[in-house]
Amino acid sequence: MDLDALFEEARRAASLAYAPYSEFRVGAALLSNDGVVFSGCNVENRSYGLTICAERSALVSAVSKGKRSFTALVIVTPDSAEPVGPCGACRQVLSEFMPADALVCFEDGAGGRITTTMGALLPWDSLHRK
Ligand code: THU
Numbered sequence: 315m316d317l318d319a320l321f322e323e324a325r326r327a328a329s330l331a332y333a334p335y336s337e338f339r340v341g342a343a344l345l346s347n348d349g350v351v352f353s354g355c356n357v358e359n360r361s362y363g364l365t366i367c368a369e370r371s372a373l374v375s376a377v378s379k380g381k382r383s384f385t386a387l388v389i390v391t392p393d394s395a396e397p398v399g400p401c402g403a404c405r406q407v408l409s410e411f412m413p414a415d416a417l418v419c420f421e422d423g424a425g426g427r428i429t430t431t432m433g434a435l436l437p438w439d440s441l442h443r444k
Contacts (some may be wrong), residue, residue, distance in 0.1 A: 315354040315386060320345055321421060324390040327353035327368065334358065338393050340368035344376050345386040352376035369404040373411060384408075386417040387432075395420055403434040408415040 320343040328341025333356055340356040354371025369389060376384070387408065391398040397420035400408060412418075414433030421427050433442060 315345065317386065317388065317415075317417075317419065320351060320386060320388040320417075321390065323351050323353045323393070324388040324421070324425045327355045327372070328392050331355040331368070335360070335362065335365075338391070341390045341392075342368035342372040343388045344384045345365045346376060346381040347383040347435075349384050350376075350379075350381065352379070352381065352403045367401060367404050369400045370407055373408060377411065379417070382411060384412050384416060387412065387419070389418070389420045391420070392423045394422050395424065397426055399428070399430075399435060405432075409436045409439045409441060414439070425435065 317340040323343035324341040328339045331339035331340050333357050334366050343351055343353045345351055352372050354368050354375055356368045358365045399420050416432040418432055418435060419427055419429045
């Protein structure tokens with residue numbers, strides 16, 4: 315699996331974030347189980363609550379192209395000093411399309427990384443039970 319390509323796509327997506335309210339840019343890149351990369355960025359709104367996270371932006375883009383399963387997700391937050399994982403709402407939405415063993419990696423602005431799995435981020439998910 316070419317994770318480097320995913321990190322590059324996620325960084326590029328973060329540079330396109332629309333985040334004038336938080337000034338916190340997020341980029342995400344998802345790898346479909348047939349090897350295609352889809353990216354997304356956070357898109358904020360002046361109503362705040364309608365903000366769309368980078369992870370859901372990437373996921374909706376991929377599902378809109380017919381992809382239904384993903385083996386890896388990379389999240390890049392160039393404005394943070396620590397790697398940032400997906401919010402609770404995104405974990406729930408991602409779990410619909412990512413198996414428990416799918417890789418999830420986060421990278422901060424200095425290149426620090428954390429690598430984990432979908433199952434670790436959302437344990438006891440009913441969709442993942444055999
Ligand atoms: N954000 C994401 O896009 N993904 C995350 O995992 C954490 C938070 C966005 C939402 C908002 O635009 C900004 O980051 C600050 O919370």
